[in-house]
Amino acid sequence: MxxxxxxxxxxxxxxxxxxxxxxxxxxxxxDGTEVGVVELPASLLTSYTGNLVYTPIDGSGITENNNGTATLSRSGDTYTVSFSDGVPSLTGITFITGSNGTFSSASAGSSSSGIVVEEDDLRIGVTISGSNWSFAAN
Structure with missing residues (x-):
């Protein structure tokens, strides 16, 4: 003992x-830079056109469009990405600043996401409860 x-x-x-x-x-x-939640510049709150792929967990079929749209908007302190083609929106997003005017969002836990936005470019890779969103601006 x-x-x-x-x-x-x-x-x-x-x-x-x-x-x-x-x-x-x-x-x-x-490195001297503060990391924290930031407000995106108004110029980034716009619609982006690109390759949109959505795979729902319920098996109702994949939505795929090479000319799909994703619209980034602000609501209070968080952001929403609304998609074309009946794809569900992503809500409650916050961003941190990166280098050279790049902003990113990431989460962990039961969901997995990576969202990067910069001038004329939006890239999204998200999995929430088994459903998958993918978007890459042209």
């Missing part, structure tokens, strides 16, 4: 040290 207590005490010390190292090492990687 005494051996188990010593073992768990040592393991907890190792976990504590590794946690402190992890937290301090993350802070030293900063």
């Amino acid at each position: 005494k051996t188990q207590n010593i073992f768990f005490r040592n393991v907890s010390k190792v976990v504590l040290v590794l946690s402190i190292l992890f937290m301090t090492s993350c802070g030293s990687d900063d």
Whole structure:
């Protein structure tokens, strides 16, 4: 029993040290730029034309259009992407700034998404509850 207590005490010390190292090492990687939710420039809130593919989980058929549209709009503090061809909208999107006027959004958990928008370009790859959205502006 005494051996188990010593073992768990040592393991907890190792976990504590590794946690402190992890937290301090993350802070030293900063390049001076603030990362946070940003407001997109009004010029990016427009319609984009491109290759649209939507695959619903219910098996009702794939929607595919080489000249599909995706319209990016703002609603309060979040953004919505509305699609042509009866494809469901993506809502509640937030963006962070990247380099050279590129803005991106990503999420994890039960959904997986990557949305990148920059001047004249919108790229979307999203999976939510088994349904998939893909869009690439021409």
